[in-house]
Structures are given as structure tokens and as C-alpha cells.
Amino acid sequence: MSGKSFAECERHRIQKVLDFRLPTSFKWIGLVIVIMAFVLFFVRSQFPDQADFIRGIGRKVFIIGLLCISLSRDKEEDEMTIAIRAQSYAIAFIIGVLYAIIMPYVEFGVSNIVHSGGEAYKELGDFQLLSFMFLIQLGFYYTLKRYR
Amino acid sequence: MENTIKVERAILNLTQDDLAKKIGVSRQTINSIEANRYVPSTVLALKLSKVFGKSVNEFFKLSNQD
Numbered sequence: 611m612s613g614k615s616f617a618e619c620e621r622h623r624i625q626k627v628l629d630f631r632l633p634t635s636f637k638w639i640g641l642v643i644v645i646m647a648f649v650l651f652f653v654r655s656q657f658p659d660q661a662d663f664i665r666g667i668g669r670k671v672f673i674i675g676l677l678c679i680s681l682s683r684d685k686e687e688d689e690m691t692i693a694i695r696a697q698s699y700a701i702a703f704i705i706g707v708l709y710a711i712i713m714p715y716v717e718f719g720v721s722n723i724v725h726s727g728g729e730a731y732k733e734l735g736d737f738q739l740l741s742f743m744f745l746i747q748l749g750f751y752y753t754l755k756r757y758r
Numbered sequence: 759m760e761n762t763i764k765v766e767r768a769i770l771n772l773t774q775d776d777l778a779k780k781i782g783v784s785r786q787t788i789n790s791i792e793a794n795r796y797v798p799s800t801v802l803a804l805k806l807s808k809v810f811g812k813s814v815n816e817f818f819k820l821s822n823q824d
Contacts, residue, residue, distance in 0.1 A: 686784035689799050758790045 631683040640678030647672035669737040676744035680751075694754045702747035709742055710734050759824055762817045764792045766810045781805040 650668035654661050684691045714733055721729040767777055774788045781802060790796035798806070803814045810817060 686786075688783040688787050689802060690783065690787040690790060690796055693796075755786075758786050758795065 632681045636678045636682035640675045643675030698747045698751035702743045706743035760821045
């Protein structure tokens with residue numbers, strides 16, 4: 611394979627990944643998965659000895675549901691919705707980074723103000739950060755779409 | 759970027775929805791282009807050019823801010 615055709619092949623493959631979208635129906639499938647995650651969070655209290663396990667599963671299910679909604683194609687997908695989606699991912703990424711940097715100090719500060727000698731400083735968990743970023747992305751996407 | 763798509767559309771007696779269907783985008787996208795809130799890609803501009811039967815720079819013009 612020549613250098614040029616190899617580069618073409620790579621570019622084509624990357625473009626395919628960039629263009630990847632799930633079918634529109636995945637928006638509803640994602641919503642059902644998110645609702646299932648909420649059900650799991652409520653069911654957790656019924657099984658106290660399995661609570662941590664169920665919570666872990668529920669968190670993963672919640673993230674998968676949000677991912678399905680985020681990746682699903684719009685009913686009327688065109689270049690403007692693609693541009694809006696890219697903008698919303700960029701905004702979610704920037705806000706997510708700021709959230710990850712600032713939030714642990716806010717939690718630490720608030721906890722120490724509310725209870726004297728409150729919680730020790732701890733970093734954000736992956737679930738908290740990912741769910742926050744997905745919610746920001748989806749929020750901005752639908753808001754930008756409404757005001758386009 | 760300024761445009762006269764609304765005028766061109768009126769000349770051809772097309773609604774936003776008709777034009778959107780002809781070039782394969784949503785009506786909201788046509789509305790945003792007409793309101794100068796969105797600058798279309800070259801592909802979309804050429805599709806509009808084909809519908810209007812005019813060259814792109816006859817209905818898209820650079821503004822002072824560009």
C-alpha cells in the first residue's frame with residue numbers, strides 16, 4: 611500500500627468514526643435505560659446487603675442511557691444539528707473540566723462550614739463527572755437547537 | 759455574512775419548508791440562515807445556488823464585520 615493511499619484509508623476510517631451516530635430510536639431506548647437506572651437506585655434500599663453492588667450497576671446503566679441519548683441521530687439531522695452537537699460537546703468538556711477542578715474544593719469548604727471539622731478533601735468520582743458532563747451536553751444541545 | 763435568500767425564495771414562490779425539502783435540511787436551518795444566525799457550508803451554499811439558478815455570491819455577501 612502506498613503512503614498516500616494509506617493516509618487516505620486512515621482519513622476515511624477516522625471520518626467514519628466521526629460520523630458515527632446511533633439511529634433516532636436510541637433516544638427513546640436511552641430514556642428507558644435512564645429510567646431503569648432510577649428504578650435501580652430506588653430498589654437499592656430494599657436490598658441493604660447488595661446496596662453497593664446495585665448502586666454500581668445503576669450508575670453504569672445511567673451513564674449508558676445518557677450516552678445512547680447523546681449519540682442518537684436527530685429526526686431531522688442536518689449540518690446545523692451536527693454543528694450544534696459539536697458546540698454542545700465542546701461546552702460540556704470545558705464546563706466539566708472547570709467542575710472537576712472547582713467542585714472538590716466547594717464540597718470540602720461547604721462541608722467544613724456546615725459541620726465543624728467536616729469531610730476530608732476528596733476528588734470527584736467518574737460517575738459524578740461523566741453524568742454532569744452528559745447532562746450539560748444534552749441541556750446545551752436541546753437549548754441551542756430550540757433557539758437556532 | 760449577509761444573504762438575500764428570503765428574496766430569492768420569494769421570487770421562486772417557495773416556503774421555508776419547500777426550500778428545506780429541496781436541499782435536504784430542516785426548516786429551522788433555513789430560518790437560521792435567513793436570519794444570519796448560521797453560515798452554511800459550501801455544499802449547502804452550492805445546493806442553494808442550484809435551486810435559485812444563480813451563483814453563490816449573488817445571494818451571499820460579506821458584511822463589514824467579516
